[in-house]
Amino acid sequence: MNEQQRTNRNISSGVIAAVSAAVVAVSGGVAWLTSQTPQTPIPGNPSQSIKQPQQPLTTQPGKEETANIYWLKPTETSFELVPQPIKIAAAQPNQALEAAFETLLAGPTEGTDSTTIPQGTKLLGLKADNNEVHVNLSEDFTSGGGSASMVGRVGQVVYTATTLNPNAKVYIEVDGKPLEVLGGEGVEIEQPLTRKSFNENYPL
Numbered sequence: 001m002n003e004q005q006r007t008n009r010n011i012s013s014g015v016i017a018a019v020s021a022a023v024v025a026v027s028g029g030v031a032w033l034t035s036q037t038p039q040t041p042i043p044g045n046p047s048q049s050i051k052q053p054q055q056p057l058t059t060q061p062g063k064e065e066t067a068n069i070y071w072l073k074p075t076e077t078s079f080e081l082v083p084q085p086i087k088i089a090a091a092q093p094n095q096a097l098e099a100a101f102e103t104l105l106a107g108p109t110e111g112t113d114s115t116t117i118p119q120g121t122k123l124l125g126l127k128a129d130n131n132e133v134h135v136n137l138s139e140d141f142t143s144g145g146g147s148a149s150m151v152g153r154v155g156q157v158v159y160t161a162t163t164l165n166p167n168a169k170v171y172i173e174v175d176g177k178p179l180e181v182l183g184g185e186g187v188e189i190e191q192p193l194t195r196k197s198f199n200e201n202y203p204l
Contacts, residue, residue, distance in 0.1 A: 065090050067100040070159040071113035072152050078204045079152050081159050082113060096164065098126050101135070104160050116152040118143050124175070128168070132192070133161040136173040142182055150183040151202045158193045169194055 068083035090096040125136035161170045169192035172179040
């Protein structure tokens with residue numbers, strides 16, 4: 001009987017040791033999972049912070065403005081400037097004028113209206129402030145055409161630049177430098193230009 005009791009005690013001790021080891025292992029696993037748990041929501045936070053700046057774009061839509069771009073319509077002897085209204089949702093200052101010039105430089109798409117602004121001319125910068133409009137164009141603006149073509153394209157720029165403020169003064173720049181002489185025939189450009197000064201000094 002004593003041998004059997006010792007055997008039973010040994011078995012009980014082994015069972016207890018095994019159970020204890022299992023408890024320790026489980027406790028360790030729980031502790032490891034617990035240590036990892038706080039990291040779980042962290043990846044979600046950046047996505048929330050990224051989405052937040054996008055909300056003003058939808059909650060603050062741009063104010064719709066109507067701007068005119070000016071094309072040249074052939075007449076019996078020359079051209080006349082004719083407006084084409086376009087509606088633009090402008091959320092930033094100067095955005096309406098910039099969109100108008102991008103459309104102007106892309107050229108007419110339909111009708112009999114035309115342009116003498118050379119294809120490939122790009123808008124490098126535009127600023128409207130204090131009753132002044134500064135338009136910076138690429139060098140392509142000065143290429144090709146005679147004096148009538150030069151005067152026509154200047155008129156298109158002046159009238160389009162003053163579509164939101166007809167009394168504004170316009171400064172035309174080419175590659176960041178004031179435009180003084182235009183074309184091979186040397187059309188002198190007296191700046192600033194206004195609609196009134198253009199009509200008086202550069203009749204189409």
